[in-house]
Each structure stands twice: as C-alpha cells, then as structure tokens.
Amino acid sequence: MQTDWILGLAGGVAIGLAASFYLITNGKVMGASGIIGGLIDKSGWSTARDRIVFLAGLLSAPMICITALDISAETKVTTNTIVLIVAGLMVGIGTRLANGCTSGHGVCGISRLSLRGIFSTFLYIIAGILTVLIFRHIWGVI
Amino acid sequence: MRALTSFISGSLFGIGLLFSGMTDTSKVQGWLDLFGNWDPTLAFVMGGAIVPMFFAWRYSKGRKPIFGDKFPDPQSSNINPDLIIGSVLFGMGWGLAGLCPGPALASLGFGGSQGLVFVLAMLCGMGATPTIKSLFPSYKSAI
Numbered sequence: 001m002q003t004d005w006i007l008g009l010a011g012g013v014a015i016g017l018a019a020s021f022y023l024i025t026n027g028k029v030m031g032a033s034g035i036i037g038g039l040i041d042k043s044g045w046s047t048a049r050d051r052i053v054f055l056a057g058l059l060s061a062p063m064i065c066i067t068a069l070d071i072s073a074e075t076k077v078t079t080n081t082i083v084l085i086v087a088g089l090m091v092g093i094g095t096r097l098a099n100g101c102t103s104g105h106g107v108c109g110i111s112r113l114s115l116r117g118i119f120s121t122f123l124y125i126i127a128g129i130l131t132v133l134i135f136r137h138i139w140g141v142i
Numbered sequence: 143m144r145a146l147t148s149f150i151s152g153s154l155f156g157i158g159l160l161f162s163g164m165t166d167t168s169k170v171q172g173w174l175d176l177f178g179n180w181d182p183t184l185a186f187v188m189g190g191a192i193v194p195m196f197f198a199w200r201y202s203k204g205r206k207p208i209f210g211d212k213f214p215d216p217q218s219s220n221i222n223p224d225l226i227i228g229s230v231l232f233g234m235g236w237g238l239a240g241l242c243p244g245p246a247l248a249s250l251g252f253g254g255s256q257g258l259v260f261v262l263a264m265l266c267g268m269g270a271t272p273t274i275k276s277l278f279p280s281y282k283s284a285i
Contacts, residue, residue, distance in 0.1 A: 092267020
C-alpha cells in the first residue's frame with residue numbers, strides 16, 4: 001500500500017524521538033534487548049525500576065492505542081510452535097551475545113556512526129535475508 | 143523522574159513500532175524477502191528513526207543527561223567473535239519469525255499465544271547466554 005511508507009516513516013520518527021528522549025533524559029542507549037536482558041541476567045538490576053517502567057510503557061501503549069482508536073492490529077506471526085521457539089531462542093541468545101538488536105545496534109548505533117553497530121546491523125540483515133530465502137523459497141516452512 | 147521519562151520513552155517506542163507496521167511480521171519478513179515480494183517499509187522506519195537520534199547524539203557531546211550522571215562512553219570499535227556470532231544468530235531468528243525484541247514485547251498484548259511463546263523462548267535464550275558464554279572459556283578471553 002502507498003500509505004505504508006508514510007506510516008513507516010512517521011512511526012520511525014516516533015521511535016527515533018523515543019530513543020532521543022531516553023538518551024537525553026536518562027543518559028542511556030534505548031536498546032530493547034539490553035533493557036530486557038539486564039533484568040533477566042541480573043546485570044541491570046541496579047536500574048531495574050527504570051527498565052520495568054520502560055517495558056510497561058512499551059507493552060501498554062500499543063494496546064491503549066488499539067483500544068482508543070479502535071484499530072485492528074495483527075502480528076501475522078507463524079503458528080508453527082517449533083519455528084517460534086527456535087527463533088525466540090536465537091533472538092535471545094544472539095542479541096545478548098552481540099549486546100544489541102535492531103534498536104540498540106540499528107537505530108542507536110548507526111546514528112552514532114558506531115563501527116560495531118553498523119557491522120552488527122549489516123550482519124543480521126544479511127543473515128535475515130538468507131534465512132528468509134532458504135526457509136521461505138527453498139524449504140517452504142515460513 | 144527517571145521512572146517517568148523511562149515510561150514515556152517506552153510508550154513512544156511502542157506507539158512508533160505499532161504505527162510503523164513493525165509489529166506486523168509480514169512487513170519485517172517482506173523487507174528481508176529480497177528475492178521475493180520485497181516490502182520497502184522497514185527502510186523508511188529505520189531512516190525515520192536514525193535522523194532524530196543522529197541529532198540527539200550530537201547534542202549529547204560535552205553535555206550531561208538531564209536525569210543521569212553521564213552519557214554512554216564512545217563505543218569501542220572492537221569487533222569480536224561475540225558480536226559476529228550473536229548478530230548472525232539474531233538475524234536468523236529475526237528472519238524465521240519476523241520479530242525482534244522491541245516489536246515482540248510491543249505486540250505481546252495483541253499477538254496471541256504465538257507471541258507469548260516467542261517472548262518466553264527469547265527470555266530463556268537471554269537467561270542462558272551467560273552460561274553458554276562460560277562453556278567456552280578459551281573463546282571468552284577474546285571478549
């Protein structure tokens with residue numbers, strides 16, 4: 001659809017403003033995997049309160065928008081439980097090993113011209129493209 | 143105050159993810175589907191997000207955060223095995239499900255049981271990572 005890229009750009013700016021606000025007020029990189037991961041492996045327990053309220057906002061705000069504006073939203077995610085579990089484990093382990101995901105390395109890293117962020121983003125995009133190629137077009141499981 | 147600013151950031155992040163279409167896995171996988179029916183949306187989202195953040199980083203130079211001690215140190219440019227292996231693993235999982243950590247949580251309220259299964263597996267993976275790292279002591283020294 002033609003409106004998709006406009007919504008994408010507007011939503012992207014909102015994500016960028018959220019990351020900018022988080023940086024300027026709290027002095028932290030807004031990385032989703034780091035904020036969650038620090039709670040899971042205890043490395044971020046000293047700032048647990050900030051992390052929990054960030055995640056509370058992240059979870060509740062989309063639901064409030066959907067209800068208030070009466071819009072439909074679907075994730076269209078696969079119903080294949082094995083794919084979901086394998087993918088979830090890979091995303092969990094991968095983002096903690098790499099110390100960042102699409103928000104941390106992608107949005108916050110690239111905008112800082114960080115070599116690690118740019119390199120990581122390049123790698124996960126290539127890995128994602130090859131995975132979709134193999135599992136969608138060759139194997140046909142996704 | 144940090145609780146409030148964290149809540150505002152998380153909320154705006156979630157709203158941005160929802161409206162940009164990034165909680166829709168078909169748009170994410172569509173962007174990665176270079177050899178199929180390619181969907182360019184994700185590039186607009188990334189571009190839109192990077193611009194304000196570029197100025198935020200520039201603003202941060204020589205200043206202090208409003209409710210913090212200092213801005214994050216300039217990142218080391220150290221590209222180590224963790225970064226490489228982690229990024230490839232993450233990219234594979236991202237391609238398989240079309241979800242990364244931010245959108246996975248933002249869609250938890252409306253993503254049904256599949257979304258919950260993905261998030262639980264992701265949290266297990268995150269929790270297991272320190273143990274996995276400790277299983278490879280020789281490789282750990284490269285970090």
